[in-house]
Amino acid sequence: MTEDCAVCKYQHRQCTDRCIFAPYFPLDREQQFKNVHKYFGIHNVMKIIRNLDPSKIGIAMGNIVVQSDMRAKDPAGGCYRIIQELQREIESKQAELDLIHHNIARAQEASRLQMKKPASGDHQI
Template identity: 70%
Template sequence: MTEDCAACKYQHRRCTAGCIFAPYFPHDREQQFENVRKYFPIHKVAQTIINLDRSKVDIAMRNIIVQSDMRAKDPVGGCYRIIQELEREIECKQAELDLVYNTIVICRAQGDGGFQMQKSAAGDHC
């Protein structure tokens, strides 16, 4: 006997073999179901599962679950705040990489060839 999925458990009903929520909300993922239910109308999620092309349903559901989990962790920023932080990190790493490239150019121009890294006045700001 298998346990009811989190969606059926929430609705106090038996989970059937054709339950559209079972693949995405197994019995041990009640919190994820609660997050989705809190941030997305569950009837819209069901429509998404039913109406979307089968090849895209898994991707859509993963996105819905991730977005609702992030919103639960950070109600104001959600995924957007994480994206902003990652963009800042990319910019910082790009600046570091540019500094390394510039140092290599300077070393080559001086005929050093040994790639001795000079200490930068910029330092590590990231």
């Protein structure tokens, strides 16, 4: 006998050792369960994970929890808004990196040109 998980508590049933939701929704993560239930529906989640390779269930549940938590924090944007922000940050860092590469190339070219110039005291007669 285990302590009821948030899903079993919500469904007013005894949680068993074979409960697929127990590892993901212990009672101290009840709000995450509520978010998943609100945005995905627990029956839809059951359908999703029922068809997955058992080694992929943890990854799927983690993604479902994150997406529902993001939707709870930002109902209009959810994960999409965060993805947009990260994309902008990547583009900004790429532009910064391109500028650094450009400056390095200029410095290397200037160094090569400086090495080719004869010294001021080295005049040929």
